[in-house]
Amino acid sequence: xxxxxxxxxxxxxxxxxxxAFPAAGPAAIPVRPAAQxxxxxxxxxxxxxxxxxxxxxxxxxxxxxxxxxxxxxxxxAAIRDRRIDRVRALMAPTVTDQTEQVPADxxxxxxxxxxxxxxxxxxxxxxxxxxxLGGVLRKGVYVVPFIEREEPAWRTxxxxxxxxxxxxxxxxxxxxxxxxxxxxxYALLQEAVGAPTRPGAAGSACPxxxxxxxxxxxxxxxxxxxTRPVSGLYYAFTRTGGAxxxxxxxxLSE
Numbered sequence: 001x002x003x004x005x006x007x008x009x010x011x012x013x014x015x016x017x018x019x020a021f022p023a024a025g026p027a028a029i030p031v032r033p034a035a036q037x038x039x040x041x042x043x044x045x046x047x048x049x050x051x052x053x054x055x056x057x058x059x060x061x062x063x064x065x066x067x068x069x070x071x072x073x074x075x076x077a078a079i080r081d082r083r084i085d086r087v088r089a090l091m092a093p094t095v096t097d098q099t100e101q102v103p104a105d106x107x108x109x110x111x112x113x114x115x116x117x118x119x120x121x122x123x124x125x126x127x128x129x130x131x132x133l134g135g136v137l138r139k140g141v142y143v144v145p146f147i148e149r150e151e152p153a154w155r156t157x158x159x160x161x162x163x164x165x166x167x168x169x170x171x172x173x174x175x176x177x178x179x180x181x182x183x184x185x186y187a188l189l190q191e192a193v194g195a196p197t198r199p200g201a202a203g204s205a206c207p208x209x210x211x212x213x214x215x216x217x218x219x220x221x222x223x224x225x226x227t228r229p230v231s232g233l234y235y236a237f238t239r240t241g242g243a244x245x246x247x248x249x250x251x252l253s254e
Contacts, residue, residue, distance in 0.1 A: 051215040052187035054159060056150050058134050068142055071237065071244045072131050079128050082116045084108060092240050096248040107249070125225070126233055129164055142237040142244065147230060151252060154230050159188035160254060161212060162230050163222065174198035174209035174221040181220045188230070192219055230254075 062069040071090070078086035091104040108114075112121030120128065135144035143149075147162055154160065166185040171178040195211035198221070206223035214220030232251030237244045 051182070052159070052163075052184055052189055054153060054157065055185065055187040056147060056153075058186060059136055059146055060134060061137055061146075062134055065137065067244065068135070068137070071142070072134070072144070076128065076131050079114070079120070079124060079131075082114050082118075084114045087114070090244070090246060092245040092247045095246060096250070098250055126228065127235060129228060130233070130235055133164055140238065144235050144237075145228070148232075148234045148252070151230075154188055157188070159190040160230050161189045161191050161210065161222075161227050163187045163189060163226060164228050165226055168222060168226045170212070170214065170220045170222050171209075172214075172218075172220060174211075175201060176204060176206060176223075178221070181214050181218075189213070189222065189227075195219065197224060 062072055075087065075090050078084075078090070088104060088108060091107070093104055094101050095104055095107050096102075097107060111123040111127070114120075114124060130145040133145035133147075135142050136146045136149045137143075138149065145164070147154075163184050163186060167183040168185065169176070169183055170181040170189075172181055173179075189212040192211035192213055197211070198209045200206040200208055200223075206225065208224045209221040210224045210227060212220050212222055230252070231254050234250055234252070235246060236248035236250070238247045239245075240247065
C-alpha cells in the first residue's frame with residue numbers, strides 16, 4: 001500500500017485527503033488461451049480466371065443431316081483433288097460477295113489457282129478450314145464455319161482469334177519444340193497487339209506463328225494456320241433448283 005494525498009474540490013473549498021491507496025500499475029488485459037488441437041485457417045488463395053476464357057462445341061449438324069454431310073464432303077474432295085470444275089458445280093451462277101452480286105467464275109478467280117501439285121492459296125485454305133469445322137443450319141441456310149452463330153458470345157469480350165481445331169498446341173516461343181503452354185480446342189484467344197507474327201522454321205509444319213495473350217497475361221504463340229478471325233470469312237449455302245449451292249460469302253464487322 002502507498003500513502004497518497006489527494007486534493008478534492010468541494011464547492012469552492014479545497015480539501016486535502018490522505019490515506020492508503022493501492023499502487024497504480026499497468027492494466028491487465030485478459031487473454032483467452034487457444035483451444036487445444038486447433039490450427040489457424042489460412043486465407044483462401046486468389047481465384048485464377050480460366051484460360052482460355054471461352055470455348056465452343058461444334059454442333060456436328062452434318063451427322064444429323066446426310067445431305068449437308070454429302071455437300072461438305074463433295075466440296076472438300078473437289079478442293080483436295082484440285083478440281084475447280086467440281087467446285088463450280090456446287091456454286092450458284094451468281095454469288096453475293098459481301099453485298100455485291102458477283103459471277104461464280106469471278107469468285108473462283110479471286111480465290112487464286114487450284115492446280116494439281118501446288119499448295120492452296122490463302123482463300124482456298126480458308127474455305128477448306130471452314131468446311132472441316134462444320135456449320136450450322138439457320139432458317140434454311142447452311143453456314144460454315146459454325147462459329148457464325150456464336151457472334152453474341154464473342155462480342156462480349158476482347159478475344160477475336162478462333163482456334164479452329166482440337167488439341168492445338170500453344171507454345172512459349174514461336175517454334176513447335178518450345179515448351180508447351182497448353183493444348184486448346186475450339187477456343188477464343190486474344191492476339192498480342194503490337195507483337196508481329198514470326199515465320200516458322202524452314203521445313204516445319206507451321207509456316208508462321210501468331211502471338212497471343214497466354215495464361216497470367218504472358219506472351220504465347222499459336223500456329224497461324226490453326227486459327228481464323230471470328231469476323232470471317234463465312235460461306236452460306238441454300239437450296240437452288242433442288243440442290244445445295246454456295247450463294248453467299250461474307251464477313252462480320254468487329
